[in-house]
Amino acid sequence: MLIAQITDFHVGRIIETTAGPIDLYHRLLEAVDHINALDAQPDLVVITGDISNHGREEDYIRTKAALDTLKMPYLIVPGNHDHRQRVRDIFSDHGYLQSNSNFLNYTIEELPLRLIALDTLDPGQHHGLLCNERLQWLEQTLSEQPNKPTLIFMHHPPAPVQYPYMDAMNCKNGDKMKQIIEQHRQVKAIACGHLHRDATVNWADTLLFVTGSSAFSYDLLMDEVPDIDPVFEPGICRLFYWSENTGLVSHLTFIGDYPGGVTEGVPTPPKSTP
Numbered sequence: 001m002l003i004a005q006i007t008d009f010h011v012g013r014i015i016e017t018t019a020g021p022i023d024l025y026h027r028l029l030e031a032v033d034h035i036n037a038l039d040a041q042p043d044l045v046v047i048t049g050d051i052s053n054h055g056r057e058e059d060y061i062r063t064k065a066a067l068d069t070l071k072m073p074y075l076i077v078p079g080n081h082d083h084r085q086r087v088r089d090i091f092s093d094h095g096y097l098q099s100n101s102n103f104l105n106y107t108i109e110e111l112p113l114r115l116i117a118l119d120t121l122d123p124g125q126h127h128g129l130l131c132n133e134r135l136q137w138l139e140q141t142l143s144e145q146p147n148k149p150t151l152i153f154m155h156h157p158p159a160p161v162q163y164p165y166m167d168a169m170n171c172k173n174g175d176k177m178k179q180i181i182e183q184h185r186q187v188k189a190i191a192c193g194h195l196h197r198d199a200t201v202n203w204a205d206t207l208l209f210v211t212g213s214s215a216f217s218y219d220l221l222m223d224e225v226p227d228i229d230p231v232f233e234p235g236i237c238r239l240f241y242w243s244e245n246t247g248l249v250s251h252l253t254f255i256g257d258y259p260g261g262v263t264e265g266v267p268t269p270p271k272s273t274p
């Protein structure tokens with residue numbers, strides 16, 4: 001089974017650069033094209049939040065229209081820039097979002113890997129939050145299937161990654177989540193977004209993957225800084241491959257065209273003769 005993760009589209013934001021404005025909606029279209037053209041087609045795409053930059057209805061509508069051109073099903077997890085009820089309303093054909101719960105937590109049960117999506121949105125805040133209600137839901141949900149290999153998706157990283165500016169706005173109560181995860185060894189990995197950089201952490205006796213944005217990055221800033229500016233690097237799509245034989249394997253692919261470099265057509269240098 002192959003799952004693709006893309007994250008942090010921020011549709012609705014236009015970033016000024018010295019080369020002119022970049023409309024992040026176009027970066028979303030590139031990400032969709034990238035996944036549709038992958039040699040190994042994912043069975044499913046998971047989108048881990050900050051879908052829109054301002055939570056505006058019109059941005060969700062055009063984002064949904066683009067995502068609906070994916071060749072495979074996709075799942076939505078909200079981020080701090082998202083509006084929970086608008087996500088629920090506009091992705092109204094996504095049944096897993098249509099519960100009576102206060103939160104967009106859900107599980108996907110019918111795959112070889114069990115998927116758990118955690119809603120870490122704390123409205124009006126850039127940090128995330130796992131309140132007692134959400135922590136209890138996680139504990140109960142994990143207890144229901146202790147032997148099924150499980151992958152958790154959430155927007156905010158629940159642990160610091162030596163990126164002080166963003167660590168200050170990661171998921172509150174990550175220490176309480178850690179205690180729960182340590183009791184449930186079926187959790188093969190946790191996958192987040194929010195950082196706009198890639199990082200991997202050995203956390204809670206499992207792997208925590210923080211996946212960079214498909215739209216834009218921030219510089220790697222491991223010291224305290226007062227502010228950060230966006231930079232443009234290749235957009236990222238993370239793949240999770242799962243089989244009984246390999247266990248969980250993760251690869252990155254990079255969105256965009258990168259001509260040049262070594263090709264099969266480059267002649268091999270002749271061996272030197274004595």
Ligand SMILES: [Fe+2]
Nearest residue numbers: 008050194196
């Ligand atoms: Fe973001």
Ligand SMILES: [Fe+2]
Nearest residue numbers: 050079080194
């Ligand atoms: Fe975020």
